Amino acid sequence: MRFRAWRNYINGFCFLFxxxxxxxxxxxxxSSESEFSYASKMKEMKSLLxxxxxxxxxxxxxxxGNGIRAEQAVPAAIFxxxxxxxxxxxxxxxxxxSLGGDTDTIASMTGAISGAxxxxxxxxxxxxxxxxxxxxxxxxxxxxxxxxxxS
Numbered sequence: 001m002r003f004r005a006w007r008n009y010i011n012g013f014c015f016l017f018x019x020x021x022x023x024x025x026x027x028x029x030x031s032s033e034s035e036f037s038y039a040s041k042m043k044e045m046k047s048l049l050x051x052x053x054x055x056x057x058x059x060x061x062x063x064x065g066n067g068i069r070a071e072q073a074v075p076a077a078i079f080x081x082x083x084x085x086x087x088x089x090x091x092x093x094x095x096x097x098s099l100g101g102d103t104d105t106i107a108s109m110t111g112a113i114s115g116a117x118x119x120x121x122x123x124x125x126x127x128x129x130x131x132x133x134x135x136x137x138x139x140x141x142x143x144x145x146x147x148x149x150x151s
Contacts, residue, residue, distance in 0.1 A: 048079075065101070115141075
């Protein structure tokens, strides 16, 4: 299965879209203390990742949260991928799990992003063997991939 296209799309997001939503576009990045904004979390994430620092799970969950609410789980999953996922599929999942809290949600979102980035070959076989309906998931991913080739 070819995942190069997905990797390119994700790299495009990381390097093109992320700066645009954290830049000067007031309509997208607008936030107030009473309103949650994914754009403000992405801006904060970009700033943190630009620092040459080793981030701990504690740093991440204190910054983004690790709860069941999307306002916490989504930024935590994206941070786990951006911080560890471009190095290794397993590192991103392990980091996501280390955040604690709603680990199944955060790790599954991180895994979805990392899996699209790295492809099936990066997912350890013993992990694949433990997943329910893995064959159906692979078939579904293949169908999505085929759609991208048509467009």
